[in-house]
Amino acid sequence: MEQRIKALREQMEQQIAQVNSKEKMANFWQSFLGKKGSIAELMKGLGTVAKEDRPAMGKVINDFKVQVEEQYNILSERMEQLELQARNRREAVDITMPAVRRPVGGLHPLTLVKNEIINVFSGMGFDVFEGPEIEDDDHNFTRLNVPKDHPSRDMQDTFYLEDDLLLRTQTSGGQIRVMDRQKPPIKVLVPGRVFRSDSDATHSPMFHQMEGLVVDKGITLCDLQGMLDQFVQQLFDADVRTRLRPSYFPFTEPSVEVDVSCFECGGKGCSLCKHTGWIEVLGGGVVHPHVLENCGIDPSVYSGIAFGIGIERITMLKYGINNIGLLFENDLRFLEQFKEA
Numbered sequence: 001m002e003q004r005i006k007a008l009r010e011q012m013e014q015q016i017a018q019v020n021s022k023e024k025m026a027n028f029w030q031s032f033l034g035k036k037g038s039i040a041e042l043m044k045g046l047g048t049v050a051k052e053d054r055p056a057m058g059k060v061i062n063d064f065k066v067q068v069e070e071q072y073n074i075l076s077e078r079m080e081q082l083e084l085q086a087r088n089r090r091e092a093v094d095i096t097m098p099a100v101r102r103p104v105g106g107l108h109p110l111t112l113v114k115n116e117i118i119n120v121f122s123g124m125g126f127d128v129f130e131g132p133e134i135e136d137d138d139h140n141f142t143r144l145n146v147p148k149d150h151p152s153r154d155m156q157d158t159f160y161l162e163d164d165l166l167l168r169t170q171t172s173g174g175q176i177r178v179m180d181r182q183k184p185p186i187k188v189l190v191p192g193r194v195f196r197s198d199s200d201a202t203h204s205p206m207f208h209q210m211e212g213l214v215v216d217k218g219i220t221l222c223d224l225q226g227m228l229d230q231f232v233q234q235l236f237d238a239d240v241r242t243r244l245r246p247s248y249f250p251f252t253e254p255s256v257e258v259d260v261s262c263f264e265c266g267g268k269g270c271s272l273c274k275h276t277g278w279i280e281v282l283g284g285g286v287v288h289p290h291v292l293e294n295c296g297i298d299p300s301v302y303s304g305i306a307f308g309i310g311i312e313r314i315t316m317l318k319y320g321i322n323n324i325g326l327l328f329e330n331d332l333r334f335l336e337q338f339k340e341a
């Protein structure tokens, strides 16, 4: 038996030298300390040893077992060290390496201007409502005081869909939708995409408008001008003024065209204002009594003002863009100029 232990001890030393993985460690444990391992086998063999030699032999086996266990512990510590080192190597971060820069996008100039307009008017207590882009004839025209055969329908080149449906030509239909669901006081903005069969350097078949509507007791054209003064001063320049010129829209009476004093030359006359000192920016007026009636609001009690802003037009004026196409081509060289720092 002593021979056997000696052989096993040699075997142990050999095996230890070869252990370089967790798997081999487990094998090592199995072959010496496992249930069917060499030490269990030695213990079993103790029965065949002469009775008087058994205690001494038992001690020898036991010493061997302790020795194997010690070796195993040393080994597992070494394995852990190795693993930790390997992991450190694998996960090492080189903090001197240049970072991967992710390109950060920016808002489209039309979105910037839209948000700016909403900001100005929400400061005056306006809510925002959005209507559908596919609209019915009733909301887009009829209830806005534009009956079926009225010549003013020709003011807008409409894309008709089937039946009574069309691509909305203006966000003014939002006025009807708002007044149908809400009674005065009303103060609302209706931003959105609109569509007209029209295309040149300053017109696009799809563009954006921002409708404004205020309905309450005692609202007058003065309220319109006061609000629009605020608007142009915040968007263009603190020194600009507005001027109202008589105009015609079926849904307002009186109707006005709103000009802003030229923010480029201060009103002296330049190429931007075509030497007039004024730039046309939007249309508006006092809500026609028929429109209020069409929404169940009594025009002898309430009055309203409304306006329609072309977002492309304001954007082009504000940033000096001379071709509307630039706003829709999505050329990054153009768009990156609007990136906020």
Ligand code: DAH
Binding pocket: 169, 170, 171, 172, 211, 212, 249, 251, 252, 283, 284, 285, 305, 306, 307, 308, 309
């Ligand atoms: N909807 C008109 C257009 O597209 C703009 C407009 C003018 C809207 C006067 C209004 C308004 O609400 O009162 O040309």
